[in-house]
Amino acid sequence: xxQVKQSPQSLIVQKGGIPIINCAYENTAFDYFPWYQQxxxxxxxxxxxxxxxxxxxxxxxxxxxxxxxxxxxxxxIMDSQPGDSATYFCAASNNAxxxxxxxxxxxxxxxx
Amino acid sequence: DTxxxxxxxxxxxxxxxxxxxxxxxxxxxxxxxxxxxxxxxPPELMFVYSYEKLSINESVPSRFSPECPNSSLLNLHLxxxxxxxxxxxxxxxxxxxxxxSYEQYFGPGTRLTVT
Numbered sequence: 001x002x003q004v005k006q007s008p009q010s011l012i013v014q015k016g017g018i019p020i021i022n023c024a025y026e027n028t029a030f031d032y033f034p035w036y037q038q039x040x041x042x043x044x045x046x047x048x049x050x051x052x053x054x055x056x057x058x059x060x061x062x063x064x065x066x067x068x069x070x071x072x073x074x075x076x077i078m079d080s081q082p083g084d085s086a087t088y089f090c091a092a093s094n095n096a097x098x099x100x101x102x103x104x105x106x107x108x109x110x111x112x
Numbered sequence: 113d114t115x116x117x118x119x120x121x122x123x124x125x126x127x128x129x130x131x132x133x134x135x136x137x138x139x140x141x142x143x144x145x146x147x148x149x150x151x152x153x154p155p156e157l158m159f160v161y162s163y164e165k166l167s168i169n170e171s172v173p174s175r176f177s178p179e180c181p182n183s184s185l186l187n188l189h190l191x192x193x194x195x196x197x198x199x200x201x202x203x204x205x206x207x208x209x210x211x212x213s214y215e216q217y218f219g220p221g222t223r224l225t226v227t
Binding site: 032034041042043044045046089099100102103105107 | 116118143154160162200202204206208214216219220221223
């Protein structure tokens with residue numbers, strides 16, 4: 001019930017491409033869905049987050065699409081750059097965000 | 113300012129040592145967290161403090177002992193660790209109040225190696 005499944009595990013795109021990372025959840029009580037970006041040796045950085053009352057949220061080159069009926073959400077990175085190469089984690093939470101359930105992570109490489 | 117600081121950045125300790133990890137935030141957050149992260153894995157929640165009281169312990173072995181001296185500080189005391197405890201230890205904080213922002217902010221982590 002608490003699991004968040006993330007795919008793919010790894011992704012390679014060319015510069016300017018649009019990598020898409022997908023997550024699916026089971027617990028319908030989840031009401032907050034953040035994405036984190038993590039560079040090697042660093043802590044995860046909050047990238048963008050969405051609540052289930054909207055279907056899409058955009059911040060800069062990053063867009064979250066949310067499908068409540070399918071219990072799925074995804075991250076799109078527009079005009080990807082080599083500097084976007086990192087590990088991306090989706091997560092889900094309820095209860096004032098105190099318990100984040102993370103997906104398994106996606107290692108993204110953007111080739112120049 | 114969304115900064116969470118952690119010290120030290122790196123720590124090497126023997127299995128008989130006692131050491132402490134420190135975490136600090138000045139965002140007025142009332143929830144603070146310790147996570148453990150192994151290579152190529154997501155962070156695993158260890159402890160949650162809410163209003164300086166331990167609210168969640170995810171069945172963490174007693175060789176890890178958390179402490180929250182005040183609303184800005186969080187410590188993790190380490191004693192008699194095992195080599196498999198080597199990992200990146202992350203601190204995080206959030207508002208922690210119902211109806212407020214859910215955003216959870218992470219520090220840079222302490223890379224712990226147990227020899």
